[in-house]
Structures are given as structure tokens and as C-alpha cells.
Amino acid sequence: xxxxxxxxxxxxxxxxxxxxxxxxxxSAIDGLPDNWHLVHLGxxxxxxxxxxxxxxxxxxxxxxxxxxxxxLWNDAQQEAWRPIAQFIKAHGAVAGVQLAHAGRKASxxxxxxxxxxxxxGQGDWLTVAPSALPFDAGWPAxxxxxRAGIRTLIDDFRAAAQRALAAGFELxxxxxxxxxxxxxxxxxxxxxxxxxxxxxFDNRSRIVxxxxxxxxxxxxxxxxxxxxxxxxxxxxxDGPRGWDIEQSVELAQQVKALGVDLIDVSTGGLLPHVxxxxxxxxQVPFAARIRAEAGVATGAVGLITTAEQAAQIVASGEAxxxxxxxxxxxxxYFPLRAxxxxxxxxxxxxxxxxxx
Numbered sequence: 001x002x003x004x005x006x007x008x009x010x011x012x013x014x015x016x017x018x019x020x021x022x023x024x025x026x027s028a029i030d031g032l033p034d035n036w037h038l039v040h041l042g043x044x045x046x047x048x049x050x051x052x053x054x055x056x057x058x059x060x061x062x063x064x065x066x067x068x069x070x071x072l073w074n075d076a077q078q079e080a081w082r083p084i085a086q087f088i089k090a091h092g093a094v095a096g097v098q099l100a101h102a103g104r105k106a107s108x109x110x111x112x113x114x115x116x117x118x119x120x121g122q123g124d125w126l127t128v129a130p131s132a133l134p135f136d137a138g139w140p141a142x143x144x145x146x147r148a149g150i151r152t153l154i155d156d157f158r159a160a161a162q163r164a165l166a167a168g169f170e171l172x173x174x175x176x177x178x179x180x181x182x183x184x185x186x187x188x189x190x191x192x193x194x195x196x197x198x199x200x201f202d203n204r205s206r207i208v209x210x211x212x213x214x215x216x217x218x219x220x221x222x223x224x225x226x227x228x229x230x231x232x233x234x235x236x237x238d239g240p241r242g243w244d245i246e247q248s249v250e251l252a253q254q255v256k257a258l259g260v261d262l263i264d265v266s267t268g269g270l271l272p273h274v275x276x277x278x279x280x281x282x283q284v285p286f287a288a289r290i291r292a293e294a295g296v297a298t299g300a301v302g303l304i305t306t307a308e309q310a311a312q313i314v315a316s317g318e319a320x321x322x323x324x325x326x327x328x329x330x331x332x333y334f335p336l337r338a339x340x341x342x343x344x345x346x347x348x349x350x351x352x353x354x355x356x
Contacts, residue, residue: 001017001314001315001317001320002017002311002314002315002344003016003017003018003307003310003311003314003315003322003338003342003344004016004017004339004342004344004346005017005314007050007320007321009224009261009262009297010221010222010223010224010261011222011223012094012170012171012223012224014050014051014094014321015048015050015092015093015346016048016049016050016335016339016346017050017310017314017320017321017322018048018049018050018310018321018322018324018334018335018338019049019050019051019052019053019096019299019321019322019323019324020041020044020049020051020052020053020323020324020325020328021053021264021301021323021324021325021328022053022054022055022056022096022097022098022173022175023055023325023328023329024055024056024065024066024069025037025040025055025068025070026065026066026068026069026110026111026112027068028068028069028070028071029068030071030076031058031061031064031069031070031071031072031073031074031077032070032071032076032077032080033054033070033077033080033081033084034080037054037070037084038083038084038087041054041084041087041088042084042087042088042091043332044093044328044332045087045088045089045090045091045092045093045095046091046332046333046349046352047328047331047332047333047334047335047336048092048333048334048335048336048339048346048348049093049324049328049334049335050093050094050321050335051093051094051095051096051171052088052093052094052095052096053096053097053098053171053173053323054070054081054084054095054096054097054098054169055069055070055098056069056098056100056102056175056180057069057070057071057072057097057098057099057100057160058070058071058072058073058100058101058102059071059072059073059099059100059101059153059156059157059159059160060073060101060153060156061073061125062101062106062125062126062127062128063100063101063102063103063106063156063181064102064106064107065100065102065105065106065108065180066107066108066109066110067110067118067123068110072097072099072160072163072164072167073156073159073160073163075163077163078163078166078167079167081097081164081167081168081169082167082168085167085168085169085170086168089168089170091349092347094170094171095168095169095170095171096169096170096171096172096173096226097164097167097169097171097172097173098172098173098174098175098228099157099160099161099164099172099173099174099175099215100174100175100180100181101153101156101157101175101180101181101182102127102180102181103127103128103129103130103142103179103180103181103182103184104127104128104129104133104134104135104139104142104181104184104190105127105135105179105180106125106127107124107125107126107127107140116138116139117138117139117140120140124140126142126143127140127142127143128142128143128144128145128149128181129142129143129144129145129181129184129190130144130145130181130184130185130190130191130192130193130197130198131144131190131191131192131193131198132144133190133192135179135272136272136273144193147195150197150207153181153207153211154207154210154211154214155214157174157211157214157215158214158215158217158218161214161215161218161219162218164219165218165219165220165223170223170224171223171224171225171226172215172219172223172225172226173225173226173227173228173264174208174211174212174215174225174226174227174228175228176208176227176228176229176230177228177229177230177264177266177267177269178228178230178266178268178269178270179230179268179269179270179271180269182207182208182211183229183230183243183269183270184270185197185204185205185206185207185208186204186205186208186243186247186251187204187233187242187243187270188204188240188241188242188243189233189235189240189242189243189270189271190270191204201247201250205247205251205254208227208251208255209254209255209258212225212227212255212258212259212260213258216258216259221259224261224262225259225260225261226260226261226262226263226264226299227255227260227262227263227264228263228264228265228266229248229251229252229263229264229265229266229290230243230266230267230268230269230270231244231245231248231265231266231267231283231286231287231290232244232245232248232267232268232286233268233270233271233274234267234268234271234274234275234276235271235274236274242270242271243270245286245289245290248263248265248286248290249289249290249293249294250294252290252294252296253293253294253295253296255296256294256295256296260296261296261297262296262297262298262299262320262321263287263290263291263294263296263297263298263299264298264299264301264323265283265286265287265290265298265299265300265301265319266283266301266302267283267286267302278303279303280303280304280305280309281300281302281303281304281309281313282302282303283300283301283302284300284302284304284313284318284319285318287299287300287318287319288300288317288318288319291317291318291319291320297320297321298319298320298321299319299320299321299322299323300313300318300319300321300322300323301322301323301324301325302325304322304323304324304327305326305327307334307337307338307339307341307342308341308342310322310324310338311338311342336348336352336356340356
């Protein structure tokens with residue numbers, strides 16, 4: 001495999017293996033994307049990415065990370081996304097969206113306004129989780145979801161997937177990583193339930209399988225479905241076992257059979273104050289292991305900043321795609337620059353050809 005080889009997933013063909021990772025912009029009002037999102041996402045499509053995945057988009061108002069999150073819980077949001085998806089596709093990229101619910105990490109301020117939980121009475125809202133365990137000291141305890149709440153959550157994901165399709169998206173990524181609600185169910189460190197959604201691996205992962213099944217009921221067979229996982233909680237080796245790579249491999253095997261086409265492999269986010277061995281490509285081995293042991297396509301992400309590094313990951317078979325995040329903020333045209341550095345001929349927008 002080469003970085004600029006196309007990748008076929010169901011009926012779609014990605015023009016290369018560079019994908020724009022979903023990155024929250026915290027810039028929506030009432031969940032509505034606007035011109036900022038059009039320019040932010042559209043410029044990455046112009047820049048040559050194979051797919052552009054819109055930020056963690058809440059399936060309900062309660063599921064927002066912050067008041068500035070985008071959503072897909074009503075028809076107005078669906079229509080606001082439509083021209084953005086159209087623009088992305090018009091410039092050769094697959095238009096994707098990440099569907100998410102923040103769980104106990106919801107109701108927070110924007111990062112540049114200090115982040116952290118919103119003060120009571122200042123626009124905050126009730127948060128929910130598998131168990132009534134706060135994310136950190138100083139955070140409010142969430143309300144533990146009952147069975148009716150779980151059914152509503154699954155229905156919210158299904159409805160958001162229907163709206164994503166109506167808005168023109170061709171790729172959905174379900175967010176089960178970074179300490180948000182689905183990840184909270186997966187990890188025994190945040191899930192202390194004693195019913196069918198807690199305890200054993202099968203019980204803790206049940207809601208992820210049910211969400212995937214519900215989404216696949218409305219998401220066409222011709223279109224791919226991706227799942228983002230945190231492959232490890234980075235819990236202390238001598239402490240209680242959290243979510244880890246062995247469980248990630250097992251879940252990847254299960255969800256492949258349910259219609260998931262790629263596992264987007266990240267790590268962490270469930271626990272505050274953990275030590276993460278951050279270095280270039282530090283998460284790639286997790287993607288490689290899931291790909292090898294679960295037999296499913298994977299995406300690698302995390303401190304991948306050069307064309308040579310990205311090309312090596314794909315050529316070595318460690319992952320099928322490379323997802324760019326911060327590096328694409330620094331350079332929206334990273335794929336075009338990477339092609340030039342690697343000596344690969346790619347199509348450049350007519351308006352930009354004088355620079356190439």
C-alpha cells in the first residue's frame with residue numbers, strides 16, 4: 001500500500017489515505033454549523049484530503065461537550081450541514097461526520113474560556129453517564145442512565161444518522177473514545193453498573209453494539225461506517241484494569257461483523273491526570289495490532305506530522321489510513337504538500353495550479 005493509493009470502502013473510493021480527523025471548533029450556536037465550519041472543512045477538501053470528517057457532532061443537546069458544539073438532533077442543523085457536505089464532495093473528498101455524546105464530560109466551557117465544567121446556573125445542564133461517577137474532583141456527578149435513558153440514547157444516534165444521510169454525508173464515524181459516553185460504558189473504571197450494561201466485557205460493550213446496529217438500520221449498506229476507539233485508558237499498571245488493547249481487539253472483531261468498516265484508533269481521555277508516553281506516532285502500534293488481530297481496517301492518528309512518517313505507516317501495513325489533526329490545522333494543504341514531497345502526481349484545484 002502507498003499513501004496515495006485509493007482506498008475502496010463499500011461503494012466509495014477515497015482518493016488517497018490521508019483523512020482529516022474530527023476536531024471540535026466550539027464555534028456553533030444552537031448546534032448550527034456556519035461559515036466558519038464551511039471554510040474550515042472545505043479548505044481541507046480543497047487541500048487534497050481523501051475524506052474530511054466533521055467534528056464530534058452531538059446526537060442530542062444534552063450530549064454536547066460545550067454550548068459551542070455542532071449537532072444533528074434537529075432539522076435546522078441537518079439543513080445547515082447540507083452546503084458544507086456538498087462543498088466537500090464537490091472538491092473530491094468524502095464528506096464525513098462524527099456522531100457523539102459527551103456523557104459525564106458534557107456541559108463544559110470552551111477551551112479558550114477556561115474549559116472545565118460550566119458553573120451552576122451559567123448555562124450548565126444535567127449530565128448523564130453509565131454510573132454516577134464524576135470525571136474529576138470539582139466536576140458534578142452525572143445522573144446514571146436508566147434503561148429508558150439508554151433506549152433514548154440509542155434512538156438519538158439512529159435519528160442523527162438519518163439526518164446525516166439527508167444532509168449529504170457519506171461517512172459516519174461513531175465516537176466511542178476520549179472518555180465520552182460510549183467509552184464510559186466500555187471502561188470498568190467509569191462503569192460500575194450491575195445490570196446488563198455493566199460488569200462483564202459483553203455487558204459493558206453492549207451499548208456500543210446496539211448503537212452500531214441501530215445506525216446500520218438507517219445507514220445504507222453502500223456507505224461506510226467507522227468507529228473511533230481509545231485503545232487504552234492508560235490506567236496505572238498496578239491499579240484496577242481499565243479499557244485496554246486486548247478488549248479493543250475483541251470489540252473490533254465483534255463490530256466488524258455488525259458492519260463497521262474501519263477502527264479509528266486513538267487512546268486515553270477517560271481519566272484525568274494520567275501519564276501518556278507522548279511521542280511521534282505513539283498510538284500507531286495500537287492501530288497495527290487491531291488491524292492484525294481483528295482483521296479490520298484501521299486508522300492511525302496522533303503526532304503524525306510529516307509526509308514520510310505517514311507514508312511509512314501505510315506502506316508497512318500498520319494502518320490503512322492516516323488521520324491528520326493538529327498538523328492539518330497548521331497546514332490545510334498537507335496532502336498536496338505531501339504528494340509533492342513524495343514525488344506523486346495528484347490533481348490540484350485549477351485555481352491553485354500556478355503554485356504547483
